[in-house]
Amino acid sequence: MPLLSNELKTEQHIDKDVNEEFDKRLNVVRAHFERKGYRVHSGFQFGCELVLYADDPDIVHSDFCVHIVPPGEFYSQFYHFL
Secondary structure: OOOOHHHHHHHHHHHHHHHHHHHHHHHHHHHHHHHOOOEEEEOHHHOOOEEEEOOOOOOOOOOEEEOOOOOOOOOOHHHHHO
C-alpha cells in the first residue's frame, strides 16, 4: 500500500534526523581517533564506517575497521562466524 503524502513527509523527516545524528556521531568518533594519532579514512568500501591507519595508507594496511552503532545497541555480526 503506498504511503500517503503526510506519512511520506514524516518518514523523510525521521530519516533526516537519523542521518544528522549519525553524522554527528561519525564526526565525534573520527575526531577521537585523529587525536589518538591515527589517519582516519572512510571505510564504506570495506564494509565499515571508518578505517584507521597508523601510518601512510599508501605504504601500510589499515590497523582497524570501525563500526558505529546506535546508542544502546552493540555490534554482533562477529557472532555469526562462531
